[in-house]
Structure formats: C-alpha cells, structure tokens
Amino acid sequence: MRYLLRRVAVLLLTAWVAVTVNFALPRLMPGDPASNMIARYGGQMSPRAREAIMIDFGLNTHQSLLGQYFSYLGQILTGNLGTSYTFFPASVTSMIRQALPWTLGMVGFATILAFLFGIGLGMVAAWRRGSASWHRESRLDTALVPTGVMLSAMPPFWLAMMLVYFVSYKLGWFPIGGGIKPGLAKSSSAGLIDIARHAVLPAFTLTLIAMGGWILLMRNSMLTVLNDDFVKFARAKGLPNRSIAYRYAARNAILPIFTQFAMALGVVVGGQVFIEIVYSYPGIGYLLLTAVYNQDYPLMQGIFLIFTLTLLLANFLVEMLYVFIDPRIRVEAGK
Amino acid sequence: MKRRIEQGAKSIKPRRALATLVGVVGVAVVLSLALGVTTSARAASAASGGTLNIEMPWGTIADNFNPMVPNGTNAGGTLSCLYEQLFFLNTVTSQIVPVLGTKSAWSKDGLKLTITTRSGVTWSDGKPFSAADVAFTFNYIKQYPAIDLNSIWKGSGLTSVAATGANTVVFTFSKPNTPMFVFIAGVYIIPEHIWSSNTSPNTDTNTKPVGTGPFVLKSFSPTAVIYDKNPNYWMAGKPSINTVVLAAVKSNDTALLDLLAGNIDYTYDAITNPAKTYVAKNPATNKYWWPDTNINFLYFNTTKAPFNDPKLRRAIAFGMNTKLIAQRAYYGGVDASNGGQDAAVTGGQLKAWYPSSLKKLEWSYNVKTAKALLKKAGYKLKGGKLLTPKGKAIPKQQILIGGPGWTDYIVIATMVSQELKALGISSSVVQQPWGSYSTNLPKGNYQLAISWGNGPGPTPYFMDYNDFSKSKIGATGTNWSRFWNPTINKALVTYRGSSDLKVQKTAMATIMQQVMTNAPMVALTGRPNWFDYQTKSFTGFPDATNPYNDAGAPDSPGARLLYLNVHLS
Numbered sequence: 058m059r060y061l062l063r064r065v066a067v068l069l070l071t072a073w074v075a076v077t078v079n080f081a082l083p084r085l086m087p088g089d090p091a092s093n094m095i096a097r098y099g100g101q102m103s104p105r106a107r108e109a110i111m112i113d114f115g116l117n118t119h120q121s122l123l124g125q126y127f128s129y130l131g132q133i134l135t136g137n138l139g140t141s142y143t144f145f146p147a148s149v150t151s152m153i154r155q156a157l158p159w160t161l162g163m164v165g166f167a168t169i170l171a172f173l174f175g176i177g178l179g180m181v182a183a184w185r186r187g188s189a190s191w192h193r194e195s196r197l198d199t200a201l202v203p204t205g206v207m208l209s210a211m212p213p214f215w216l217a218m219m220l221v222y223f224v225s226y227k228l229g230w231f232p233i234g235g236g237i238k239p240g241l242a243k244s245s246s247a248g249l250i251d252i253a254r255h256a257v258l259p260a261f262t263l264t265l266i267a268m269g270g271w272i273l274l275m276r277n278s279m280l281t282v283l284n285d286d287f288v289k290f291a292r293a294k295g296l297p298n299r300s301i302a303y304r305y306a307a308r309n310a311i312l313p314i315f316t317q318f319a320m321a322l323g324v325v326v327g328g329q330v331f332i333e334i335v336y337s338y339p340g341i342g343y344l345l346l347t348a349v350y351n352q353d354y355p356l357m358q359g360i361f362l363i364f365t366l367t368l369l370l371a372n373f374l375v376e377m378l379y380v381f382i383d384p385r386i387r388v389e390a391g392k
Numbered sequence: 393m394k395r396r397i398e399q400g401a402k403s404i405k406p407r408r409a410l411a412t413l414v415g416v417v418g419v420a421v422v423l424s425l426a427l428g429v430t431t432s433a434r435a436a437s438a439a440s441g442g443t444l445n446i447e448m449p450w451g452t453i454a455d456n457f458n459p460m461v462p463n464g465t466n467a468g469g470t471l472s473c474l475y476e477q478l479f480f481l482n483t484v485t486s487q488i489v490p491v492l493g494t495k496s497a498w499s500k501d502g503l504k505l506t507i508t509t510r511s512g513v514t515w516s517d518g519k520p521f522s523a524a525d526v527a528f529t530f531n532y533i534k535q536y537p538a539i540d541l542n543s544i545w546k547g548s549g550l551t552s553v554a555a556t557g558a559n560t561v562v563f564t565f566s567k568p569n570t571p572m573f574v575f576i577a578g579v580y581i582i583p584e585h586i587w588s589s590n591t592s593p594n595t596d597t598n599t600k601p602v603g604t605g606p607f608v609l610k611s612f613s614p615t616a617v618i619y620d621k622n623p624n625y626w627m628a629g630k631p632s633i634n635t636v637v638l639a640a641v642k643s644n645d646t647a648l649l650d651l652l653a654g655n656i657d658y659t660y661d662a663i664t665n666p667a668k669t670y671v672a673k674n675p676a677t678n679k680y681w682w683p684d685t686n687i688n689f690l691y692f693n694t695t696k697a698p699f700n701d702p703k704l705r706r707a708i709a710f711g712m713n714t715k716l717i718a719q720r721a722y723y724g725g726v727d728a729s730n731g732g733q734d735a736a737v738t739g740g741q742l743k744a745w746y747p748s749s750l751k752k753l754e755w756s757y758n759v760k761t762a763k764a765l766l767k768k769a770g771y772k773l774k775g776g777k778l779l780t781p782k783g784k785a786i787p788k789q790q791i792l793i794g795g796p797g798w799t800d801y802i803v804i805a806t807m808v809s810q811e812l813k814a815l816g817i818s819s820s821v822v823q824q825p826w827g828s829y830s831t832n833l834p835k836g837n838y839q840l841a842i843s844w845g846n847g848p849g850p851t852p853y854f855m856d857y858n859d860f861s862k863s864k865i866g867a868t869g870t871n872w873s874r875f876w877n878p879t880i881n882k883a884l885v886t887y888r889g890s891s892d893l894k895v896q897k898t899a900m901a902t903i904m905q906q907v908m909t910n911a912p913m914v915a916l917t918g919r920p921n922w923f924d925y926q927t928k929s930f931t932g933f934p935d936a937t938n939p940y941n942d943a944g945a946p947d948s949p950g951a952r953l954l955y956l957n958v959h960l961s
Contacts, residue, residue: 088827092868094462096794096830100686100844100919102463104858104870105543105575110462112538113594144454145465146595155614234642235615337642339452339614347451352827 060380068373075365080129083354084122090114090142093352113145138362139355143347149359152344157326157363159236160333160340163256164325167263172318174264175271176311179205182272183279183310184302201272208269217262217335224258231258234337259336263329267321274317279310312383319375323368439960443635444930445656446946447647450640452614457601459580460539460593468638468947471580473607473619473955474516478507478526479577480949481850484683484740484942488850489953492526492581492604498891502568505576507561513626515583517602523555528584530563530576538594542575568889571857574849578949606631606956615640632959633930638946652678654928658954660945662800662922665723670924677927681935682725683943684918686848687734688801690808691833691841691913694875698786699839703769705911709755710762711815712808718917721803727918730756732908734915737852737900738845745852747901753908762815778816789819792841794829804916805842833872844919846870852900853887860884860903860912875912921945931961 091110095102111117120128132139138149182201225233231254237243238251282288283306291301326341333342341360348356379386448468456466459475478493495508513521530553534545544550549567556562563576586602587593601609604626607619616639621631639656641647647659652673663670663680671678690712692699699705709732718728731754737745763773770781778786791809793801805821812819819840824832832838846858847870858864860880864871883899890896923943925933934941934954941950 086827087825088829088831089868092830092834093826096826098463099795099798100846100848103542103847105847106462106541107868108543108546109538109541109594113462140595143465145461146456146597147454343451352825 060386061377064373064376068369071369072366075369076130076133076362077126079358079362079365080126083358086352086354088352089116090352090354091116094142097351114142115140133362138359141348141353141356143351143353143356149355152356153341153359153363156339156341156344159338160329160342161325162252163260163338163340164263164329164332165322166256167260168267168321168325170260171264171267172271172321175205175268176275176314178268179272179275179277180279180302180307180310183276183283184298184306186280198276202276205269205272205276208265209273210269211266212331213262213266213329214331214335216266217259217332220258220262221335231255234335236339255336255338259329259332259338262332271314274314275310278313279306282306282310285309312379315375315378315382316372319371320368323371326364326367440632440634442633442929442960443637444633444658444955444958445637445639446658447639447641447650447656448659448946449642449644449647449661451642453612453617453638453640454597455599455612455614456597457609458593458596458598459582459603460533460541462541464947467612467617468640469607469617469619469636470601470947471949472605472947472951473636474601474603474605474609475580475582476604476952477578477580477949478509480941480953481574481577482939482942482950483685483738483848483850484939486740486744486850488577489940492521493577496573496577498570498573500891502570502889502891503565505563505565505573507563507576509559509561510626511559513604514624515585515602515604516608516622516624517583517586518624519583519585521581521583521604522558523561524558525584526561526581527553527555528588529579529581530561532582532587532593533579536593542578544572544575544579548572548575568891570891571849571851571853571888574854605952607636610635627956630956632932633955636955648924651924651926654926656926657928657930657958658923658925658933658946660922661924662722663725663924664799666725666924667723679927679933679935680725680922680924681933681943682920682922683936683939684727684738684740684920685942686919687729687738687845687915688804688917688919689735689843689845689913690916691838691843691873692911693836693839693841694873694910694912695836696839698780701769702910703765704771705914706755706909707762707765707769707771708812708815708817709911709914710758710765711811712914712916713757713811714916715757717804717807720807721800721917726920729915729917730754732911732915733904735907735911735913737904738848738855741850741852745897745900746904747897750901750904750908753905755908755911759814766815773816776816777818786817789817789839790822791819792829792832792838793821793823794826794843796823796825801842808840808842808916831867834869835867836872836874841872842916843872846872851896852903853884853896856880856900856903856907857884860907873912875910877906877910880906927961929961930958932958 091107091114094110095104095107136150138153141147141149141152144152178201182198186198221233225231232238236252236255237248243249243252288301288306291305330342330345332338333340334346337343345357345360347353348360381387450468453467454465457470457474458466459470476491478491479496480489480491482489490510492510492513493507494510497506498504507526509523509526515521530544533540537546540546549565549569550563550572551566552564554562565572581604583602590596599612606622606625606627608622610618610620616637619636619638621634625631644661647656648661648663648670650656651659652670654677666680670680692705694700694705714728714730718726733742733746733750733754766778772779772783780786789812791805793805795801802821802823809819809821833841833843845855848855858870859873860876861871861884862876862881865874865876880903883902887896887899890899921943923934927933934943934957940957941953942948944950
C-alpha cells in the first residue's frame with residue numbers, strides 16, 4: 058500500500074512540474090500571437106485586424122501572471138486546453154482528438170509489432186548463442202546483432218524517404234502520403250481498407266527502425282540471465298531447452314525491458330514527427346509540426362501536455378504491473 | 393522551397409483595392425454591372441460546365457464557413473465562392489467593381505456615405521437580399537468587436553449605419569474619414585434572418601452557409617471542399633463552370649507537380665525560377681501572372697545613428713542595384729523598383745498619383761553618385777571603411793529579416809549587404825522567427841531591415857498612413873522606420889478630410905516629396921501576388937492584358953471574379 062501511495066505521490070508531483078513548465082514556456086517566447094499572425098502573412102493581412110484577433114484569441118484581458126497560472130490549472134482539470142490559433146475557433150482538445158486515433162492506430166500498432174518481433178528475435182539470438190554451441194556463435198546471432206545495430210542507427214526519415222521514393226513513387230504499390238483517400242468515409246469497408254493501405258509503409262518503417270533496439274536489448278538481457286546460476290542449475294537438472302529458454306530465462310530477461318516498452322508506448326501518443334511528416338500522415342506529429350510552424354502556442358501546449366501525461370501514466374502503470382510480474386517487488390510492496 | 397511559410401498563409405481580406413478616384417471621391421459612382429467586363433461577352437457563347445480543380449498547401453481545411461473569422465481560419469472558398477462584399481477593389485488596376493453595392497456617394501462635408509445595393513439578389517436559401525441585410529451586418533459588427541476585422545467602428549468616427557430604403561444604406565460619421573469607404577466596401581455581407589439570433593459570431597463555424605455568392609457548398613472534408621454552381625446567382629448566365637474543388641495538399645511542391653501534370657487548373661505559389669522550372673515544360677498551357685500589390689523595402693531605423701541622417705540614407709538609395717536584386721531573388725518573375733517614389737506609391741498607382749514635378753528627386757542605381765553624395769555630406773572613405781562627418785568609423789550594422797524559409801528575403805538581404813559594403817558600410821544578415829521579427833520592427837530594435845509595406849490600398853494614402861503616421865510609431869504600430877514630420881501629418885489629415893480628388897492628390901504629392909527627400913526606406917523590388925494557372929481545360933483567366941482581378945489566392949475575394957469568368961476552352 059505504501060508502495061502504491063508513494064508512486065501516486067511521485068506521479069502527481071511530476072505532473073505538476075510538467076504542467077508548470079508547460080505553462081511557462083510559451084510565455085517566454087517573444088512577440089504576441091496577433092502580431093505574429095499578421096507578420097506571417099507578409100504584408101497581406103491588414104494591421105487593422107489586430108484588435109479583432111486579440112479578442113478572438115482571448116488576449117485582450119489583462120490578467121496577472123499568477124491569475125493566468127491558476128486559471129490555466131483550472132482549465133486543465135476540466136479538460137479545457139484552450140482555443141487553437143491556427144484552427145480558430147476549433148478547440149485544442151478537438152484538434153488533438155482528431156489526430157490522435159491516426160497516431161494511436163499506426164504508431165501504436167507498429168510499436169507493439171516492433172516490440173514483439175524484436176523481443177522474439179533477441180531471445181532466439183541469445184538462446185542460440187548459448188545453446189547450440191557454448192563457444193561458437195550461431196549464424197543467426199551473427200546476422201541479427203549487426204542488423205539490429207544498423208536498424209537502430211538508421212535515421213527514420215531517411216528510411217521513410219527511400220521507401221516513399223522506391224516503393225510508392227517508382228513501383229506505385231502504396232499511396233505517396235496521407236491517411237485516407239479524400240472523399241472516402243472512414244467507417245466504410247473501402248475506407249478501412251484504404252486507411253490500412255496508407256498505414257502500411259509508415260508502420261513498416263517504424264517497425265523496422267524500432268525493432269533493432271529491441272533485438273539488441275533483449276539479446277543482451279537474455280545473455281546476462283543465461284549465465285545466472287539458476288539457469289545452470291536448470292540445465293544440470295536436465296530440464297528441456299524450451300522450458301529453460303521461455304519459462305526461466307526469458308521471463309527474467311524481459312523484466313528490465315518492460316520499463317523501456319512503457320516509455321515507447323508513452324511516446325506513441327506524441328506521434329513520430331519525422332515519419333508523419335515524410336508520409337504526410339495526419340497524426341499528432343504532423344499536427345505538432347503545424348502548430349510549431351504557425352506558432353500556435355495553445356495547440357503546442359496541449360500536445361506537449363498530453364505527451365507528458367501519457368508518458369507519466371505509462372510509467373506509473375508499468376510500476377504497478379511490476380508488482381504482478383516480479384515477485385520480488387510484490388514482497389517489497391507488501392511490507 | 394521559396395516562401396514555404398505562406399503555406400498556411402491563405403490569402404487575405406479585400407481591403408487593398410479600389411478605384412483610384414471613385415468612392416474616395418465625392419462623386420456618385422455609377423459602374424455598370426458585370427464583373428470582369430471584358431470577358432463576359434465571350435463567356436456567354438462559351439461552353440458551360442466543367443470542374444475547376446485547385447490545390448493549396450493548406451495541410452487540412454477547417455470545417456468552418458464563417459466569413460467573420462481571421463483570415464485562413466475558415467475553409468478556403470468561404471470568401472470567394474459563398475459570400476460577397478459591397479464592392480471588389482482591384483489593387484492592380486485601381487478599379488472598383490460593384491458587387492452587392494452598385495453605387496456609392498459621399499456627402500459634400502464627407503460625413504455621410506450613401507451606398508445603393510443591388511436589387512434582385514437572393515440568398516442561397518431563397519430569401520431575398522436587401523439593404524436591411526447590409527445595415528444589419530455593420531451593426532452586428534458594432535455589437536461584436538471580435539468580428540470587426542477591418543476596424544470599421546474602432547476609431548473610424550463611424551456613428552451609425554441604417555437602411556433608409558430597400559436599396560439604400562447610409563453610413564454617418566462624426567468626422568470626415570473618406571478612406572473608410574475602402575474598408576466598408578470589403579465587409580462580407582451576411583443574412584440577417586440567419587445571424588440575428590447568433591450571439592457568438594466569432595466562434596460559430598457556420599457549417600450550413602447561406603450567402604449570395606456564385607457557388608453553394610456541396611461537400612466538405614478536411615482535405616477538399618467542393619462547391620456547386622448557385623443556379624439562382626444574380627448575374628444571369630454566370631458562372632459558366634459547374635463546380636469548384638478546393639483541395640488541401642501538404643506542400644507547395646505537391647501542388648506544383650499537379651499543376652505541371654495538368655491535374656489542377658490553379659494554385660498560388662512563388663515558384664522558383666518560373667520561366668525555367670514551370671513555363672518551359674509546356675509554354676502553351678503553363679502560365680503565371682504575378683502583378684505587384686506591395687513592395688519589398690529596405691527599412692532604416694531613422695531614430696538611431698548612423699541612419700538618422702537623411703543624407704546618408706539618400707546616398708545608400710543610390711547604391712542599391714535593385715535590378716540585380718530582383719533578378720537574383722525572383723529570377724525575373726518580379727519587377728525591380730527604382731526612382732524612390734515607390735516608397736510612397738505602389739507601382740500601379742504611379743500614373744494617377746505621381747506628379748512629374750518630383751522627377752528631380754528620383755534616385756537610380758549609381759555608385760558614383762552615391763559616393764559623391766556621401767562626400768558632399770562630409771562622409772569619408774578610409775581603407776574601404778566609411779567615416780562619419782565627425783570622423784568616427786561606422787560600426788558593423790545588422791540587417792534584420794524574418795521568417796524561416798523565405799529564401800527571397802535571404803537573397804535580398806545578402807545583396808543589400810554587398811551593396812552597402814561597396815559604400816564602406818559593413819553589415820551582417822540576421823534572420824529572426826516571426827515572433828521576434830514582428831516585435832522588433834515596431835519597437836525599433838533594429839538598424840536595417842527588409843520587409844513589406846503596411847496595409848497598401850487602392851490609393852497611396854493607405855500605405856502612407858500606416859508607414860508614416862506619428863500615431864503608428866510604437867510597440868504594435870506599423871511605422872517601422874519611425875519616420876514622420878508635421879508636414880506629412882498635415883497632408884494625411886487633409887486627405888482624410890476631403891473627398892476632392894485634386895486636394896487629395898496635392899496632399900499625396902506632399903508626402904511623396906517628403907519621403908523622396910528623406911528616404912526613410914528604399915523600395916527594392918515589387919511584392920506580387922503569385923497566381924499560377926494552367927489553360928489545358930479552361931480559358932478566361934486574368935492576366936496582364938486582362939487584369940480583371942488582383943491575381944489573388946483561391947480564397948481571396950478576387951478569385952470570385954476568376955470563377956465567374958473562366959469557362960471550358
């Protein structure tokens with residue numbers, strides 16, 4: 058119980074710090090949004106629109122910084138993240154709600170896929186190295202480690218651009234960009250198929266890139282565990298290899314990787330900015346780019362906030378999950 | 393990649409435009425109907441039908457058809473397909489085109505503006521349009537300052553707007569302010585029967601728009617808006633085309649590729665080296681028309697040494713090779729400025745407003761003259777460095793430019809820096825994000841800057857008022873050179889108070905003379921609208937020989953004239 062309370066307290070404290078930083082950052086930026094908007098139009102928007110824009114954006118009221126801070130906190134608690142400057146009068150919440158499913162679907166799917174494949178391959182690589190012959194590396198392991206290193210070092214946008222050029226543009230197998238063909242309804246079966254077609258390349262890119270890291274992590278973690286005494290004991294006892302690999306070694310090796318996975322899941326919500334830009338994918342990453350481009354502070358704040366909070370929450374959930382998967386922590390927590 | 397930032401920058405409100413004389417002048421103006429006079433005869437016999445395809449790098453389109461929100465936050469086409477203004481003011485030709493208004497007249501004392509509205513117009517829901525809708529629109533704006541995007545009421549002296557008959561609206565002012573016609577003409581008229589009960593006009597998304605325009609909304613999606621012909625449009629037989637599709641793409645490059653491929657008919661983009669990369673691919677159909685509607689200036693901060701000396705500024709003006717700058721920055725697509733009168737009058741207005749008596753004050757590129765002028769003013773060149781008359785070396789100056797990705801501004805600033813070097817002034821180019829740029833210019837936190845002119849209009853008054861008013865100096869002001877003097881102030885007041893063209897011309901000549909003598913800024917190149925089109929399927933586009941609109945973006949009011957004039961070829 059004390060474990061739980063302590064975790065909740067840490068969660069709340071970090072959330073508060075994140076929210077406060079989020080509040081402060083845009084206010085340290087130079088310029089006001091109205092002048093900004095007029096300037097971006099390069100002389101085509103009349104300076105006469107200034108007053109009206111200030112009212113629209115809610116900038117005409119002069120509130121003290123402390124007052125602004127408390128009303129910001131109040132708004133966040135009620136789920137009101139303000140109004141987007143770029144998409145005025147649409148609310149930030151509605152813009153995020155529009156973009157989030159795209160990202161969650163595509164990036165989330167790719168992240169989980171990359172995790173499963175990466176863990177699997179990493180496990181096999183480590184096991185083969187360990188079991189096939191104690192002193193000679195197996196061929197699979199020899200191939201997998203450099204592949205993993207190469208994949209995890211590859212810049213995602215580069216791979217994405219190569220795929221767009223060769224697979225989409227040259228071969229024409231997949232659409233060049235976007236999330237769905239204009240005019241198709243998202244709920245129709247044709248629409249769903251089209252969404253899947255649009256998601257294949259970005260998801261493939263992400264899976265490939267992210268997989269490299271998982272392979273390496275899992276392999277290393279597994280190798281450490283394989284040298285542990287209890288594995289040696291299991292071998293000595295004559296347990297079947299499969300049983301040693303999966304029930305003993307892998308289960309222990311995966312524990313430290315869970316934290317990483319939680320982080321990866323938390324980051325999913327933030328979208329994959331580069332991938333989404335290259336594929337013009339209508340997710341959170343692309344929305345963030347639009348917000349930065351237009352200096353749309355409320356939208357940026359909203360996205361960062363969601364981003365931070367999901368990351369914190371994912372972390373928290375994993376810590377809770379540990380209680381179930383790691384008996385040592387369960388004992389600790391029970392005290 | 394040029395001007396990527398204008399991706400989001402959809403085009404703009406109407407107000408920069410209007411006939412030179414009319415409206416501003418007290419004469420009652422009668423302009424026969426027919427938008428785009430020249431093509432209408434041809435259009436009548438031309439094939440009707442067809443879908444005009446347009447792409448813009450908007451990313452996504454908002455489901456918002458409210459004509460009273462800041463630019464670009466409503467869906468493209470709201471201002472060009474659905475809603476109309478009283479008059480369209482063509483900045484390129486200085487022509488007033490009657491739309492929902494047919495005539496306008498100022499009273500002798502300049503306190504009363506009477507506008508006659510068109511009869512026989514219906515809203516797209518079938519209800520009749522009348523002067524009452526016009527009066528309602530203006531009084532509605534008064535009630536909600538958040539939608540007063542043209543500052544119709546704030547500080548203008550306007551006291552009341554009332555419909556005095558089915559086709560007459562009277563605007564009453566407390567002080568003479570004839571330039572206000574331009575802003576009044578540009579307001580989008582909304583139906584009273586729809587909006588009168590709406591108490592949140594700036595946040596309503598108006599997804600079932602009812603307007604008087606030539607098209608009605610057919611369908612909306614975040615990537616494309618489709619408009620169908622309004623069968624009951626007030627101009628008989630128009631539009632010729634059946635459908636307008638405004639699609640959003642993610643970048644200018646995509647739109648340009650589709651334009652080259654003939655997939656679309658029209659986009660708005662500063663193409664890099666248009667003659668080579670675009671026209672040459674198919675000269676018969678790949679066209680662009682980029683008329684100047686503003687100017688790129690070299691701004692001096694006239695309140696800080698060393699540029700507080702008008703003699704130094706004038707000498708620098710002679711040292712600017714504007715032709716070469718325009719060539720390098722725009723590959724011949726945009727005109728160079730010369731003479732100096734451009735600082736007070738934009739290109740198209742010179743003929744009507746620039747008196748020949750000022751010719752002797754003009755400048756042109758000539759380094760020798762520039763050096764001679766410097767010498768005469770007491771400046772000395774020593775080891776390639778310019779010394780002030782007091783013998784002090786001029787420290788390194790900074791040239792401020794804004795915006796990431798505006799390669800044309802980077803080129804212009806770099807060239808200006810080289811030209812300055814030839815005169816003995818060393819400088820560096822500093823690029824700032826919009827937030828800092830838009831703060832530092834009005835606050836005077838700069839020495840030299842490259843930027844545009846503020847709020848150009850149909851007569852020189854509009855930009856002069858923004859650029860040289862004493863009241864416009866300040867943190868949010870538009871007088872960035874911080875240059876003003878009582879003579880200019882008086883001339884601006886005289887212009888405002890008069891509806892007599894002769895008086896107005898004299899007033900403007902006074903300002904031009906002051907500006908040319910003091911050179912608070914140097915006009916470098918024109919600043920055009922970037923209209924790119926493809927004549928594979930349609931004809932009747934505006935161009936230099938038939939400039940019936942201002943070459944604006946597809947969602948600007950001028951585009952409506954294009955939609956009314958193009959027809960299948």
